[in-house]
Amino acid sequence: MLAAALLTLGGSQAWNLYREWLVLDASERERLATQAKVIDDNLSYQLIATNLALDSIRADLPGLRAQDKDRALLNRRLQQLGEAMPAVLELLILDADGRAIASSRAQLVGRKLAQWDYAGAARASANPDTLLLTPPFRDALGVYTINLVKPIRDDSDRYAGVIVAALDPQFLNTLLDSVSYAPDMRSALAHGDGRLFLMRPPRPGNEGIDLAVPGSFFSRHRDSGLTATLLTGIGYATGEERMVAQRSIKPAKLAMDKPLLLAVSRALPGIFARWRLQVYTDAASYALLVTVAAFGLFGYQRRQAHVARAVALHQAEQERSAERYQRLIQASFDGFWATDFDGRFLDVNPAICRMLGYSREELLAMAVQDLETKASAVETAARRAQLMETGQARFEARLRRHDGKTLEVEVSAQYVAQLGELFFAFIHDVTEQKRAQAGLQAALAFSHNLLASMQDGLSVLDASGVHIEVNPALCQMTGFAREELLGRGPPHPYWPPEEQQQIEASLDRTLRGETEDLESNFMRRSGERFPVIVSQSNVKDGQGRTVGLLATVKDISERKRSEQQLAAAKAAAESADQAKSRFLASASHDLRQPLAALSLYVGILKKRPTTDGGKLVTSIQDCVENLSELLTDLLDVSKLDAGVVKPRVEDFAIAQLINTLASIHAAEAEAKGLRLRVRACRFIVRTDPRLLQRLLGNLVANAIRYTDAGGLLIACRRHGGRHWAEVWDSGVGIAAHQTSIIFEEFRQLADEARGSGLGLAIVAKIAALLDLELRVRSRPGRGSMFAIELPPGQPALDQAPADALAPEVAWRSLRIALVEDNAMVIEALILALEGAGHEVIEATSGASLFERLGEDVPDILIADYRLAAIETGFDVIEAARNRYGRRLPAILITGDTDPALVRTMADRGIAVYYKPLQFEALLAFIREATERRI
Numbered sequence: 001m002l003a004a005a006l007l008t009l010g011g012s013q014a015w016n017l018y019r020e021w022l023v024l025d026a027s028e029r030e031r032l033a034t035q036a037k038v039i040d041d042n043l044s045y046q047l048i049a050t051n052l053a054l055d056s057i058r059a060d061l062p063g064l065r066a067q068d069k070d071r072a073l074l075n076r077r078l079q080q081l082g083e084a085m086p087a088v089l090e091l092l093i094l095d096a097d098g099r100a101i102a103s104s105r106a107q108l109v110g111r112k113l114a115q116w117d118y119a120g121a122a123r124a125s126a127n128p129d130t131l132l133l134t135p136p137f138r139d140a141l142g143v144y145t146i147n148l149v150k151p152i153r154d155d156s157d158r159y160a161g162v163i164v165a166a167l168d169p170q171f172l173n174t175l176l177d178s179v180s181y182a183p184d185m186r187s188a189l190a191h192g193d194g195r196l197f198l199m200r201p202p203r204p205g206n207e208g209i210d211l212a213v214p215g216s217f218f219s220r221h222r223d224s225g226l227t228a229t230l231l232t233g234i235g236y237a238t239g240e241e242r243m244v245a246q247r248s249i250k251p252a253k254l255a256m257d258k259p260l261l262l263a264v265s266r267a268l269p270g271i272f273a274r275w276r277l278q279v280y281t282d283a284a285s286y287a288l289l290v291t292v293a294a295f296g297l298f299g300y301q302r303r304q305a306h307v308a309r310a311v312a313l314h315q316a317e318q319e320r321s322a323e324r325y326q327r328l329i330q331a332s333f334d335g336f337w338a339t340d341f342d343g344r345f346l347d348v349n350p351a352i353c354r355m356l357g358y359s360r361e362e363l364l365a366m367a368v369q370d371l372e373t374k375a376s377a378v379e380t381a382a383r384r385a386q387l388m389e390t391g392q393a394r395f396e397a398r399l400r401r402h403d404g405k406t407l408e409v410e411v412s413a414q415y416v417a418q419l420g421e422l423f424f425a426f427i428h429d430v431t432e433q434k435r436a437q438a439g440l441q442a443a444l445a446f447s448h449n450l451l452a453s454m455q456d457g458l459s460v461l462d463a464s465g466v467h468i469e470v471n472p473a474l475c476q477m478t479g480f481a482r483e484e485l486l487g488r489g490p491p492h493p494y495w496p497p498e499e500q501q502q503i504e505a506s507l508d509r510t511l512r513g514e515t516e517d518l519e520s521n522f523m524r525r526s527g528e529r530f531p532v533i534v535s536q537s538n539v540k541d542g543q544g545r546t547v548g549l550l551a552t553v554k555d556i557s558e559r560k561r562s563e564q565q566l567a568a569a570k571a572a573a574e575s576a577d578q579a580k581s582r583f584l585a586s587a588s589h590d591l592r593q594p595l596a597a598l599s600l601y602v603g604i605l606k607k608r609p610t611t612d613g614g615k616l617v618t619s620i621q622d623c624v625e626n627l628s629e630l631l632t633d634l635l636d637v638s639k640l641d642a643g644v645v646k647p648r649v650e651d652f653a654i655a656q657l658i659n660t661l662a663s664i665h666a667a668e669a670e671a672k673g674l675r676l677r678v679r680a681c682r683f684i685v686r687t688d689p690r691l692l693q694r695l696l697g698n699l700v701a702n703a704i705r706y707t708d709a710g711g712l713l714i715a716c717r718r719h720g721g722r723h724w725a726e727v728w729d730s731g732v733g734i735a736a737h738q739t740s741i742i743f744e745e746f747r748q749l750a751d752e753a754r755g756s757g758l759g760l761a762i763v764a765k766i767a768a769l770l771d772l773e774l775r776v777r778s779r780p781g782r783g784s785m786f787a788i789e790l791p792p793g794q795p796a797l798d799q800a801p802a803d804a805l806a807p808e809v810a811w812r813s814l815r816i817a818l819v820e821d822n823a824m825v826i827e828a829l830i831l832a833l834e835g836a837g838h839e840v841i842e843a844t845s846g847a848s849l850f851e852r853l854g855e856d857v858p859d860i861l862i863a864d865y866r867l868a869a870i871e872t873g874f875d876v877i878e879a880a881r882n883r884y885g886r887r888l889p890a891i892l893i894t895g896d897t898d899p900a901l902v903r904t905m906a907d908r909g910i911a912v913y914y915k916p917l918q919f920e921a922l923l924a925f926i927r928e929a930t931e932r933r934i
Contacts, residue, residue: 006290013282021275027412028271029230030394032245035179036228036264038433039187042175043260044251046087047148050165051131051254053081053091054150057163061093061152063515063538063546071102073515073535078104089145089168093152094118095161105141113140118162122151125257133258136197136208144207145169146197146260155544169198176200178433181333184270186238192248192258194218196237206237218261221246232268241268274327281320288313335409335427343368343380346422355409355429357402373406374398387415387423396430408434457532457553460539463546465490465507477555479525496523503534510536510549522553530557647688647770651793654683654725657693658714665700672704675711683716683723686793687770692725695766699727699786702760707731710783716790723790724775734778742776814930817858818842819849819876820893821868829862832919844868846876850883857884860930865894877910889929 057078078091082104092113093102099112121132132149139145145166154160176187177200188199194212211218216236221229227248235242242265250259269276292309329336335352337345344367353360356371369380374397387393392414399407413425457474461467466489475482478494485492490507491500499520506518518534532553539548662678669676685692696714703712710730717724734742742760767774767788778784816833820826821844830840841858843849845867861880863873877890895915913925 009289010286013286017275017279017282020278021272024272024275028243028266029245031181031412032243032264032266033228033230034394035181036245036247036262038179039175039262039264040247040249043087043172043249043262044254046085047131047249047256047260048251048254049085050088050148051150053085053088054131054148054163054165055129057081057091057093058150058152059540059544060537061163062540062544063510063513073537074102075104075106075109078102085165087168087171089143089166089170090141092164092166093161094164096159101161108140111140118149118164122149122162123159125151127255128153130255130257133192133256133260135191135193135195139166143169144197146191172198173200179264181428182266182270184267186242186263186265188237188263190218190261190263192250192261194222197260199237203238209237211236217244217246217263217265221248221261235265242266243268243271285313332426335429337363337368337425337427339368339423339425341384341421341423343384343423352427355401355407355427356399362402371399372397373400384423387413388417388421391415399427407431454552457555459485459551459553460548461507461551462548463511465511467492468548474553477524477553478522494522494524496521496529506534506536507549510538510551511546513538513546519556530555531560532556645691645769647691649686649688651684651686651795652689654685654716654723654790655681657689657696658716658725661693661696661700662714664697665704668701669704669712672708674704674707674709677711677713679713679715679717681716683718683790684793684795685723685790687772687791691766691770692788695763695770695788696725696727698760698763699788703727703729703731703784703786707783723792724787725790726785726787728783728785730783733780733782733784734776735780736778814838814859814926815856816840816926817849817853817861817880819846819861819863819867819873820844821864821866825864832922836923845871846879849876850879857888860889860891860926862891862893862926865892865896874910891925891929 060077061074074093078093082088082091090108091104092100092108094113095101097112098118100108100110103109121134125132128151132151134147134149136144136146139147143166145168148165148167150163151159152161152163172189176189176198179185179187180200186199186201189197190211191197194210196206196209196211199206212222213219213236215233217231217233218236220231220233227250228246230243230245232241232243234240235244244263244265246264247262248259249262250256292313329347329349332349332351335355336347336349337352338347339345345364348360348363350360353363356363358366369377372380383393383395392412394410394412397409397411399409401407407429408431410428410430411425412428413423416422416424454471455473457477458469458471459467459474460469466487467485470482470485472482475485480493490504495503499522503518503520506516506520509516515537518536520532520534521529522532523529533556534551534553536549536551538546539550541547658678662676666676700712700714707729708731712730713726713728715726715728717726763786764774772791773789775787776784777787816838818826818829818833818840820829820842826842826844830842833840841849841852843852861877863876865873867873867876873892873894877892880890881888890910892910892912893915894912911925911929913922
């Protein structure tokens, strides 16, 4: 009896343990198979979408490659398709030599990619619609990937290249990680030939190993001939004892040469760890019970005690078993609850409390119906009836959290009638999985709605030019409703009659296989014309036949309007600048003619003795000099604008130049009662001393002109690691907002005009010509400081004495030929030159001059630039040199300041003297020209 009781007890425990093992094994098998199917469904969808994209690219490729300029369009299309497909890392088109002719990644275009024999595999493929799956390899960018390949054939059905889509390992890793629900889970993807592609979590050294070895999970699955298997054993890649759900991913709608193999597994010790612990515990308990019962055979009296002890131990073990059950439930990563027939919670674990945000006590006071947001009372009752009939079920539900948010879950429920009609359920949070699925669906919706959401107009036409689809942008652009355009053949209502022939010709070229951009005009419903750019490409079917075309329309009205405004503004500015130059040139010439004569008369008067006219002559000369200064400024501006001023850079001491400026302007400063101070230095600078003196002279003159009390300082100093020449004054000063305009031509800030308004403009132009930095600092009522940068120079090793000048050449009487058509100027010139002892042969034109000269060669020819009719001084000089020799000295006198004219004078290499004419300066000019000939 005791033995029977022991056997019964042992059998009962063994049966319970075996049933628990069966339930645990079946539950884990179903769970792994479900997770594997989730990945299979997602990945099959991505493979089908990628195959459709490759077919679309291959069908459009001949049209897209029709012209070289569409290479950028092809790259842009690959980039847009790649961005719309999350599983694709990059898209490539390779020619027959394996060179990338287009890519969604610009750095791959033009490179020869030979990591895998694309050509051999593509040529070997009997069916061009078969999607080729490459073994995993590391591509040109260093990414370990698998490529999906479609061959390209030319019109003669010869191999012409491939279209390649590289799978994105990061997306696939995320997909594999999405099904992980236990720490010992492992997911992997392998090529159909057995080469391992990805493993999550990764294991160092396993990348690319061959799984096609006898006895491996891969070989057992492949040899079974099934698309889905669930196996247990030792993993070849990990060496662990695992339960593996495997699926061959090769969608039925897709022709693939090789499948992808998916494996989702868990370690067997992890699955049955707690069950084995209970087996060991129950076995120990049973062994102990048997031992106690055996010892009870030695005596009846002790038997009762031993039985009582065994019962007590058994009860304690049952309590420990219950405790282990609670520990298992408490430690589960998934939520757990137990409910009665009415759905009231009897037990919950911490995981479900964390998921829902309730405490254990709050949940135990609630029912399942209080949490479900998706199922009605009728649906809940029907589900409960089905569960009671089948014993177990798996379904999705939506639960309300404590904070009001919704949680997407997968429920694995079991009904146990023997325990009093109790329901047990494990709840797995699938919120992230749902979010990932929603992302995939959104990506698919995006790709479907991409064309409809374009801002540019879009139209799809069949082979006869009839609209089969238009997008809202085109309707809004033209003002025609979608219904008015669909089914309409050419000419379309938005084609202007005057553009119809051009648009139809472009349409015909596109249908013949060309791809082009057409700039034309379209017409709105109101009749208004507007400029557009139409990009057209033909659409082909699977046999390469043109079945229609796709046209995108971009409204370029704003661009055209901006171009017209810019052209008008440029023309206005150029016209104003030319008018200014013409005005200055004309005004300068007309002013200089009488001023030239007046200057010569003043020079003559100064050389003649006078009793009471000396002061009057001096006043006249001052007026002439002031007017001459204005015209000289105009001339300098013209020279600088013309670009004929060429800096002559040399090393020199700045102190000498500053002292010279002080001596020149000392009298002027003293006349205004100003104190002129100099703070010299020993700097050696390197620039053009003549231009720098003019620049600083203008600054000093400007300071004196606008300073009524106090004084000014000319100094040089070192600041910020550079040398600077500075001019300080205590004058009226300049407001901060006006310092940017004082360097403009004819800009004067004072109420009463002083000077020409060109001095600071000349300063700015010289500074720019010498590439020197110019700074200004000023305060109204306190004065101003102007500073110019001084480039450092090198002191000369040996310098000749300053007074070591060449001996003067003795002056001699000259025979001067003079051509001038202004009677006042020619009379003054004759009077001045003959008074200096020279012989003058004057004329008003070149012909009359040569008639008077005959064969007698003059010593020098002086000609005004502007003569009567269309003759110029240039013409007279050139004719005289052809007649009397190319070395004939010649001087051109002019009052023109036109920059183009100044540049022409310099290019011809003729000496030029500008009006007004200073008597002594003119004589010196004549002397220099004739001595140069000697």
